[in-house]
Amino acid sequence: MSEQPSSPHPIREAVMEKIRSGNAAIRPRWHFMLLSGLLLVGSLAAFLALIFFASFVFFTLDRTGAWFLPAFGARGLWALVSAVPWLVIVAVIAFVACLELMALRFRFVYRRPLLYSLGAVLALAIVGAFVVGLTPLHDTFNSLAARSRLPVFGGLYRSFGPQHSHTVHIGTIMAVTSDGFTLSDRQGNIFSVVVGPKTVFPSGVDFAQNDRVIVLGPLTATSTIAAFGVSSIPDSAQRSPTRMRGWYLPPQSQ
Numbered sequence: 001m002s003e004q005p006s007s008p009h010p011i012r013e014a015v016m017e018k019i020r021s022g023n024a025a026i027r028p029r030w031h032f033m034l035l036s037g038l039l040l041v042g043s044l045a046a047f048l049a050l051i052f053f054a055s056f057v058f059f060t061l062d063r064t065g066a067w068f069l070p071a072f073g074a075r076g077l078w079a080l081v082s083a084v085p086w087l088v089i090v091a092v093i094a095f096v097a098c099l100e101l102m103a104l105r106f107r108f109v110y111r112r113p114l115l116y117s118l119g120a121v122l123a124l125a126i127v128g129a130f131v132v133g134l135t136p137l138h139d140t141f142n143s144l145a146a147r148s149r150l151p152v153f154g155g156l157y158r159s160f161g162p163q164h165s166h167t168v169h170i171g172t173i174m175a176v177t178s179d180g181f182t183l184s185d186r187q188g189n190i191f192s193v194v195v196g197p198k199t200v201f202p203s204g205v206d207f208a209q210n211d212r213v214i215v216l217g218p219l220t221a222t223s224t225i226a227a228f229g230v231s232s233i234p235d236s237a238q239r240s241p242t243r244m245r246g247w248y249l250p251p252q253s254q
Contacts (some may be wrong), residue, residue: 011129015173050095051128053088056156058129059138060085063186065170065214065233071202072216072229079168079216085160096121146187155187160188169193169215169225170233173207180227181207183215192224193217200229207232 061067066083069076099121132138143152145157171185180193193215207213207230217227 041101043099046099046102047093047124047128050092051132052126053092053095054125055129056134056138056160057085057088057092058133059142060088060160060162062133063142064165064168066230068166068214068244069168069216069229069235072200075228076216083165083168083175088156088160093127096125119217135249166219167216169217169219171212171215173209173211173213175209176207183225190220190223191215192222193227194224195227195230199227201231202229203232 061083064083066080069080069083072079096118100118103117103121141150141153142157142161145154145161148154150157169183169185169191171183171191174182174184174190175193180195183191183193185191212233214231214233215225215227216229217225219225
């Protein structure tokens with residue numbers, strides 16, 4: 001006995017069979033339009049949240065000068081690990097995964113390889129974070145959070161923002177002292193930086209007033225920083241016309 005040839009469209013036949021038997025639930029068109037609208041709004045919200053948190057990570061690393069910490073060696077690398085807002089990075093990864101899952105519901109996305117859509121999401125997030133970084137958004141939010149005037153994201157900036165680090169300090173040299181220099185940060189706080197024989201200078205000791213530097217060292221209650229290392233920041237702001245070359249030279253070992 002010869003077998004019946006199988007249908008070339010088994011899924012279509014199954015759907016038609018359900019329709020003929022009356023078991024198929026027919027939903028109105030507005031139902032699908034509503035789901036599509038909600039999916040689109042959710043994707044947009046997830047994308048905006050992704051850009052916000054990604055730009056916050058860049059903002060924190062930039063304002064703390066963490067990009068320059070590897071120049072201080074192993075201690076600088078450990079300070080970099082401590083300065084990175086890992087919980088925020090976890091949130092960024094979560095939003096990337098969420099956005100990718102929602103994007104796969106769109107026809108023009110799920111027909112393409114997963115790496116393509118994931119790469120597009122990451123590229124858009126990086127570009128968006130860079131654009132936001134050019135605006136004063138995070139500086140404004142950080143200033144409001146420091147005065148406890150940011151209701152929703154205030155805790156984020158107080159917990160992971162630039163002022164959170166007590167070992168990495170970035171600012172401008174205000175004056176040279178007998179044992180170091182005074183440093184003014186972006187918020188206008190003044191610190192007394194003390195250098196010693198064990199202080200390292202990855203970029204050399206050619207500093208001047210108005211130079212921007214990054215200092216690695218613990219901050220005491222008296223606003224004094226015992227510097228483990230001091231390094232200049234490339235493209236420093238205005239330099240004084242008279243250089244103070246070699247303002248501090250560690251004593252030579254006997």
